[in-house]
Amino acid sequence: MLYMVHMNVEIPADMDKAKADEIKATEKAYSQKLQRDGRWKHLWRIVGEYANVSIFDVASNDELHQLLSGLPLFPYMTITVTPLATHPSAI
Amino acid sequence: MLYMVHMNVEIPADMDKAKADEIKATEKAYSQKLQRDGRWKHLWRIVGEYANVSIFDVASNDELHQLLSGLPLFPYMTITVTPLATHPSAI
Amino acid sequence: MLYMVHMNVEIPADMDKAKADEIKATEKAYSQKLQRDGRWKHLWRIVGEYANVSIFDVASNDELHQLLSGLPLFPYMTITVTPLATHPSAI
Amino acid sequence: MLYMVHMNVEIPADMDKAKADEIKATEKAYSQKLQRDGRWKHLWRIVGEYANVSIFDVASNDELHQLLSGLPLFPYMTITVTPLATHPSAI
Amino acid sequence: MLYMVHMNVEIPADMDKAKADEIKATEKAYSQKLQRDGRWKHLWRIVGEYANVSIFDVASNDELHQLLSGLPLFPYMTITVTPLATHPSAI
Amino acid sequence: MLYMVHMNVEIPADMDKAKADEIKATEKAYSQKLQRDGRWKHLWRIVGEYANVSIFDVASNDELHQLLSGLPLFPYMTITVTPLATHPSAI
Amino acid sequence: MLYMVHMNVEIPADMDKAKADEIKATEKAYSQKLQRDGRWKHLWRIVGEYANVSIFDVASNDELHQLLSGLPLFPYMTITVTPLATHPSAI
Amino acid sequence: MLYMVHMNVEIPADMDKAKADEIKATEKAYSQKLQRDGRWKHLWRIVGEYANVSIFDVASNDELHQLLSGLPLFPYMTITVTPLATHPSAI
Amino acid sequence: MLYMVHMNVEIPADMDKAKADEIKATEKAYSQKLQRDGRWKHLWRIVGEYANVSIFDVASNDELHQLLSGLPLFPYMTITVTPLATHPSAI
Amino acid sequence: MLYMVHMNVEIPADMDKAKADEIKATEKAYSQKLQRDGRWKHLWRIVGEYANVSIFDVASNDELHQLLSGLPLFPYMTITVTPLATHPSAI
Secondary structure, X not given: OEEEEEEEEOOOOOOOHHHXXXXXXXXXXXXXXXXXXXXXXXXXXXOOOOEEEEEEEOOOHHHHHHHHHOOOOHHHEEEEEEXXXXXXXXX | OEEEEEEEEOOOOOOOHHHHHHXXXXXXXXXXXXXXXXXXXXXXXXXXXXEEEEEEEOOOHHHHHHHHHOOOOHHHEEEEEEEEEEOOOOO | OEEEEEEEEOOOOXXXXXXXXXXXXXXXXXXXXXXXXXXXXXXXXXXXXXXXXXXXXXXXXXXXXXXXXXXXOHHHEEEEEEEEEEOOOOO | OEEEEEEEEOOOOOOXXXXXXXXXXXXXXXXXXXXXXXXXXXXXXXXXXXEEEEEXXXXXXXXXXXXXXXXXXXXXXXXXXXXXXXXXXXX | OEEEEEEXXXXXXXOOHHHHHHHHHHHHHHHXXXXXXXXXXXXXXXXXXXEEEEEEEXXXXXXXXXXXXXXXXXXXXXXXXXXXXXXXXXX | OEEEEEEEEOOOOOOXXXXXXXXXXXXXXXXXXXXXXXXXXXXXXXXXXXXXEEEEEOOOHHHHHHHHHOOOOHHHEEEEEEEEEEOOOOO | XXXXXEEEEXXXXXXXXXXXXXHHHHHHHHHHHHHXXXXXXXXXXEOOXXXXXXXXEOOOHHHHHHHHHXXXXXXXXXXXXXXXXXXXXXX | OEEEEEEEEOOOOOOOHHHHHHHHHHHHHHHHHXXXXXXXXXXXXXXXXXXXXXXXXXXXXXXXXXXXXXXXXXXXXXXXXXXXXXXXXXX | OEEXXXXXXXXXXXXXXXXXXXXXXXXXXXXXXXXXXXXXXXXXXXXXXXXXXXXXXXXXHHHHHHHHHOOOOHHHEEEEEEEEEEOOOOO | OEEEEEEEEOOOOOOOHHHHHHHHXXXXXXXXXXXXXXXXXXXXXXXXXXXXXXXXXXXXXXXXXXXXXXXXXXXXXXXXXXXXXXXXXXO
16 A cells, blocks of 8 residues: 655754764664565655655555654654555556 | 656536546546656556646656646646655665 | 545535535435445534545545545545554553 | 544654653643543544644533643644534434 | 634625625624624624624534524635633633 | 734743743733723633634724733734724624 | 735636726726825835735724725725834834 | 746636637747847746746836736736845856 | 835844844844935834835845845844836826 | 756854854855856845745756755755746747
8 A cells, every 4th residue: 555755854953963873874774674675665855855755555554654653763854644546547 | 867746637617528538538548658658657646636646757857848748638737846866765 | 544534515606506416415325325334434514614524444545545536526525635543642 | 512633743852851751651641531531532643743633522612722721742732623513414 | 602703705706796685685684683692792894805703602513513504605605713712811 | 993813822942931930920910901991802712722812902003013012922922913894794 | 004905906807808997997096086185105016916015094994994895896806904003113 | 137937827728729829829929029139038937837937137127017917928827026136156 | 116025023032132132223223224315215013013014215136135135133034025016006 | 957946045043153154155166166067057146035046957856956965055945946848939
């Protein structure tokens, strides 16, 4: 079941650089693990922004919330979720 | 080169049904031709809306505008284009 | 799996009254059938508006879109869907 | 008498973790007491957000404000209240 | 129990003048009846707009919706309802 | 001459509690003095928000600005003013 | 007493040209009469828009509403009124 | 003196095709005349929209309004004007 | 050449009071000098807000930007500029 | 391939002045290097704002994101990118 997820990152300007780097590294590993197991199907950067558009493929709303709220950057992101359905013209 | 495209369809309530059906049929054929040649990579319905989210893969801004403005439903849609780049965490 | 759905109805001012009445009657029957089978769990009127807030309980995004796009008033409504998850403090 | 309440939580990034944990624990107990006495009828998490949608069943506007302004997280939330009425098609 | 109600009137430009005049006359009588029985406590015009701000005093959300949806101009208005509570500094 | 005034209070999370309490006490006395002399005609709390809707009755725009900018909480509020006129259907 | 008034004109595309010309001519005479008697102090066109920014000098909210609602183009305009006060740095 | 101008075209769906074609042809000639004399310096299509972004180089606000309000499509466009100044880092 | 300028002041709550007072005094002197030489034609306070509406009369976009960016409060203001033209009905 | 880029700068009020000056100097050099090699074709200041409108000419979405995310002021800017195409009336 597919969802489009828009994530906008807003790390506070006064966060310690070492801490920020550690969160970003953990985020990257977390993200790549989910990409490898097929649940984070697509991940694209929006040009000019510290933001991404992603497509998730999960079994339920609850599973999606568990994945998103577990993101190391979750406390510093504004996330919008759009549920997707099959389009009748899609091949 | 990837772009996310959001299309919202607003066919006038007083359009002749036969005309509307013909436009939709032409739209479907147009869309599937582009899906088959790989330029319209993904096409999803937004749940509860007469709208879609799509991913296009084209060589230039001009090519994308040519494809979108050629859509049979173009006069009846509000389209928003978001250019996408490679995400550093994407695998 | 739960979703909150907001529906705002905008019937064109020049629609024939008999036609409007027929659509509303069909809508009511359609809605009550879904309420009885448990998929349209809650249906509330927003005070002062020709709009409602509903809770749907369905198995998938596709099933929800099929139900919503089949609403007799679908062409005359603006619908917004919010996927819901279990809240950790809910009892 | 029913109301839909949307609560968006924005705890300051620099709040002491122990203090934040204590507020959240008090909030959870406060919420569950109201759920048990039937005034906080439904509590759902919005997928991907630190926010919830709730349904309250209270006797008056004043009672609802007393409950909401007493929430331990009240100073850190943006709350929107929508009064609900019986829908003529509800069964 | 008090509610602030904002009503914005948008009568279609092509409505027959006789019909519009009749609706407005019925609206006026309807409004004054509610003002006299104390449920429509205040009614003010917003300067420069075909809109009003009103204060209603009713027993429930359902009663308010019944009154508002019964307005002769209801099909031609955008209405927003804000529930009010006692302010701790009010005398 | 009447004006509707919407005041939304946003006291900084890190303000010293003693200072905040003092400002609020001064605000309350200031507000009640104006209510008693008839210029602050109505004061209502918006349910679920740290905000109020008020009706002022003053002789001029300048007098209203003098009253509002003198509010002890003025530096911490977002204020919107709507000038009101007599409604032709008001009794 | 001064007010800034923003007027945006939206004449329906299908209005008879003779009727539109007559309304505009009446509007011009009406406006110039008010400019001459000093109540419509300033009238400027917003570059690129069928809109204006104006400054009115009237004795009360009621007088302003009477003037604005009497504009021949009133049914075809969206008007926003901002009450102005003396600025402490104005000379 | 430079201005950025955003023009969004909204031709009514029921306009006669011959009339629309004639307006568009006149618009094109009008635009190219201004481009040739150097006052309409740049004209770009926004990808996916019936809209453009333009740069005008004129002597005054009045001259710009005269050019824009003379556009054959002016009655069918929403125009936004942004005045530009020299950037200190521009070479 | 006239421009309407809207300035909204947002001085950080934690700015040293002496520093704030000095900036405001410099701002006042700066503003009055421009009012005296005729380039800052009008300056009005918006009722209930720490904001103003002004009319500037300058020779070019560049001159206006130079004046506005030189305001002592410039780093603490949100400014919006609207270019004005002669209105055909102005006398 | 052209893109319009809108950049709004928001440097934190408490940033050390020496650090801010250094970032701005690096930004200027970075910007001028790109202007000289032809990829940053136009750079204009928006009158009254700490913001600019720019036109970039690059080979791909990825190249544009690389340039923009490399801006020394990138962490302190809100950037919006609009892809542009050839306009059929452009000469």
